[in-house]
Amino acid sequence: MSKTILITGASRGFGKLWAEAFLKRGDKVAATARNTETLADLVATYGDAILPIKLDVNSRDESFAAVAKAKEHFGTLDVVINNAGYGLFGTIEETSEAEARAQIETNVFGLLWVTQAVVPVFREQGYGHIIQVSSVLGITTLPLLGLYNASKFAVEGLTETLAQEVKGFGINVSLIEPNGFATDWAGASALQTQQLDVYSEVRNAFNEANSQEGLFGDPAATSEAVLKLVDAAQPPLRLFLGKHALPWAKQVYEGRIAEWDAWDEVAVAAHGN
Template sequence: MNKIVFITGASKGFGRLWAEALLKRGDKVAATARNIAALENLKDKYGDQILPIILDVNNRAEVFEVTQQIVKHFGRIDVLINNAGYGLFGTTEETTEQQAREQMETNFFGSLWVAQAVLPVMRKQGSGHIIQISSFLGLTTLPLLGLYNASKFAVEGLIETIGSETAHLGIKTSLIEPNGFATDWAGASAVQTTSDIEDYNPVRAAFNESGENPDTWGKPEATVKPILELIDNQNPPQRLLLGKIAYHTINEAYLKRLTDIQEWKEVSISAHGH
């Protein structure tokens, strides 16, 4: 059965790649972005299968209006791929208030507004799948990405909670946690803080050196099959790591967390008081 999929941030990167893959196999896609000019060739090729709509996820009222427009056009929303977001690079100390607020506004609040807009639709249907693009940096951290890390940690808690609140209504949630991929996420789409404090130069140098290894960056096209498999699965996982860096990094991080938890078990239990 063909699905109706609502994708935010669909003009480039993962959003564009997955939208095209869904259209190619016969699904219908509501593709939203702040600039939909990049979707014109998909509209030419797939016609009524795709509904390109301008959307700024930071505008809550606009998010609700666009969601209703999608329902009116296609009749339902089977899958939401909440993909809009960007990276903010730089040390935490050097991040301005405006940069911090804008990062949270798009990555966290934008995701919240879209989820809130889609949930009434899915509740009425008695079915739906919310797929939230997070990051492996929603489960661990890297230096120079403090606010990005924080936004994704927040998104993780948000979507996991929605999943626990809506499971009895037939609504499923999944968090996608990619490592770095060769999209423009770290390029044109990224925002950079100032870097005037020399004390952080060693951290910046190490970070830049790690990014020079081509093996660090996954191939975006390799994510298509896993995403389609996730969408088609009747019992999708709550979390899906994408990429070998993500898998090995998170596996190691969680093993260390469990070790620390066990080592401090008696102290933790004694803190309960009875």
Template structure:
């Protein structure tokens, strides 16, 4: 199989680290980014010139373009972009500050957009490429306490679905990766939290209990799925990771359809 060149954001931990290691282990090459590349030292030690370490904060649009140019100068091309950098913010709508809202959107939405814009001219000129955008089950349904996170992920879902229709003509493929709960630091050390308002303590405690009862998936178990997607001749626009998303999403979508149908007479009369 032909060696692929990956560009992966957010490689210091979690999915980014797992997928970078999986790509390198099978003989591909990776531009691995993190805000602090000291966290990636083990990759360099093990894989040498097959990996390029790039310091990157995706909030900086200019830095995203510079990082992509650095990878092109080093590898000559980019076959796969994995937009993985991001974090979760926990807070009920009334609790979220302006700065918290802006930071969540800046990183998860605009950081992803800047990276996509940086690689598209390259992939368009190559007449091939594959953009993997990490979304979430929270990109297609919503839960209390994650409203601003959902806003960021629903937005990237819309961008990528639209983009897929725009760039398919250039041989560029798009896949939204939609994981459920995994044993990463997403909900702990990597997350941010709004100052709590006492009135929401009841639902807050219920949500914490519900999350505590979930069995989190093993991030290492996702590597094969990602490799199969990037090797597929016709990869999906959307891919769940784990057993839970489909179980959760079917009743959610059925409820939406039932509501639209129930109110369709009123809707139709509104023309």
């Protein structure tokens, strides 16, 4: 049975790839973008199966209007994928107030507004699936991506909480956590802070580490995994995309647990009774 899916940030990258994968198999897609002209090729190919919606997720009003428009147009919504977002590259010290606020505004609040808009729709229907695009950098970190890391950590906490709150309404909630992929996320879609020379060594090490052959996955290969997630009767709360994410996560968590264990005596004594 075909599904009706709303996906934000569908102008490029994962968003556009996944939108087309849904359309190819006969689903209906409400695709949002700041500039809907970027969706003209999909409209030309798939016609009425796609509804382009102009949306800046930073606007709560626009987010609610976009969800309402999709629901009214198609009559139902089965899945919402919060994909809109971008990366901000720069050290913590280098990041300006405006850059920091804009990163959190889009990656966290933009996702929150769309989520708040769709929960009542799904609750009334008695079903629905909310999928938040997070990152492996929502559970671990890299230098030069502090505000991006922070935004995805926030998405993880928000979404895990949401899953507990809406389970009784028949609403499924999932996090997609990709490792690095060869999209333009680190290129045209990214923003850069003004650089300080004192961090040149950190920056050079970061660039060297990220120049390894085979480090970045093929974005097109993710579509099948997303289709399986959408079709799952009992979808997982978390789904990594890529071969590097799980080994990295295991290494990070083993280190965290070892450190917590080493300081457990101090922690327990702090309880006071």
